[in-house]
Amino acid sequence: MDKIPILRFGHFLLVTIQVDLYDRLALNLESDLIQMVSKTQARGVLIDISALSIVDSFMGRIIGNIAGMSKIMDAQTVVVGMQPAVAITLIELGLELKGVYTALNVEKGMSLLQSKISLPDEDLDNIE
Amino acid sequence: MDLFKALSKKRSRLLELWMQYQLADISLREDLMENEELRAQSEELLDAFLKAVTDKNVENVDDPTYEPIIEILSGISISRARQGYSPKETGNYVFSLRDAILQVWQAEFSNDLAVLFAATLKLNKLFDNLGIITFETFIKGREEVILRQTDEISEISTPVIRVWDNILALPIIGTLDSSRTQIVMENLLQQIVDTGSSIAILDISGVPAVDSLVAQHLLKTVAATRLMGAECIISGIRPEIAQTVVHLGIDLSNIITKATLASALKQAYNMLQLEVRKVQK
Amino acid sequence: MIVVLNKESIPIDKEQDVVLFRNRVKEYTIKIGMGVVNQTKLITAASELVRNILKYAGKGTVLIEIISSGRQNGIRLVFSDKGPGISDVPLAMKDGFSTGKSLGLGLPGARRLVNEFDIKSTVGKGTTVTILKWKNG
The missing domain is CATH 1.10.490.130 (Globin-like)
Structure with a gap:
């Protein structure tokens, strides 16, 4: 697998990371995702890491980068589905993912995004 | 012989x-x-x-x-x-x-x-x-x-209670050392995932003393809860605890703290936009 | 007294090795019945250290050992490389310090995630980092 699929949901993009990424793949994801944000004018990015058993500082940096880059392109990033063991480890490691929103699952992440960005009403209808 | x-x-x-x-x-x-x-x-x-x-x-x-x-x-x-x-x-x-x-x-x-x-x-x-x-x-x-x-003690002493849809409460009784904190954190986070709760209330009325080490453990638990995407409220702050926290110069300003479990619950209802009202007859 | 029950040496020379190596460590943690949080802590620490090898030395080896001391079992990992070495170890152990372009959490972060941490480095000769995580530590 050379690319992580990025799904488009109306104004949002959804990325589900299913495998432990090696560095090249993670860097590819970062640039692909930013390209997609620009191309689709997305307002929000959901990164589902529920299948990830390890997030080290490199992976944390990629997530932080994506959030930071998206933000200056007017899109908010929400990381969803972090495993408890991963959360405990990241805190101990000293990586708090500042500036990144988090949610328990995709559904909660989606409503968090909707509350963070004000979409015109007709657009909201189109999402359904 | x-x-x-x-x-x-x-x-x-x-x-x-x-x-x-x-x-x-x-x-x-x-x-x-x-x-x-x-x-x-x-x-x-x-x-x-x-x-x-x-x-x-x-x-x-x-x-x-x-x-x-x-x-x-x-x-x-x-x-x-x-x-x-x-x-x-x-x-x-x-x-x-x-x-x-x-x-x-x-x-x-x-x-x-x-x-x-x-x-x-x-x-x-x-x-x-x-x-x-x-x-x-x-x-x-x-x-x-x-x-x-x-x-057995460390297991029974950390029950996680589901007090409402989306709200968990965890009364901590006894001293919080690092191995206790680890168990508390694991239990709490796992329950958050299992129940999909977005608010956790950590009640420390049963913790005899809060020193800088205990405070650090609490801060870690709150930070980990937030990383998962849930909010954490700390309740049961007794006057003595408030005094030591300030005297020791521990910064709890990033955490929502409440004096009682009741007021923490009220805050949780607020955050979930719920309202508790007397039935009008 | 620490007894080594099982050992294996894994060469590290390309970035794909990181994920393979992590899986190998995971197999060992499962073998001794380590809980999922300690597993994650150990593997994350290992991941940080193995990345350091790739970043600063280019290649190296990791020795994985299952060890036993009294009633406890644990895993010990020894990361060695023949890279440039670290001139100021105490400084490198500080949070937020990095000579590369990273967050500078690797060494101090890894130390917080394990029970025992030891680093030996000689400039021009290389670096050896040893970490140990007990099953219930």
């Missing part, structure tokens, strides 16, 4: 004497073990003893012939530790066998004092060693009890 071998012929007399000594002990715990059971246990140990000990190996407890004795003795000692016997009672059990042996020898060999003296010295030495083994395994048995209880 092998005084130890000679004992085999006196088995029933020995057992009888040993039982007498044991039963004469005023501290005997009939509540913990039936006399029948005690007799069976003593017989087993005595048989192993008579079979193994000879004049040749008596000075070497590490000899393989002693393995059955040590095994039985350890088993008895560990089970006595679990049953709640005191070390004295367990010690008396072993040492009274020596008294029984000495009495048998005295009756048989009092005409040859030199032989009796030499054998008695060896016997004492042997029982010193057996006594040490008894105490060692006894303490090991106690340690196992303590370890098991420690595990």
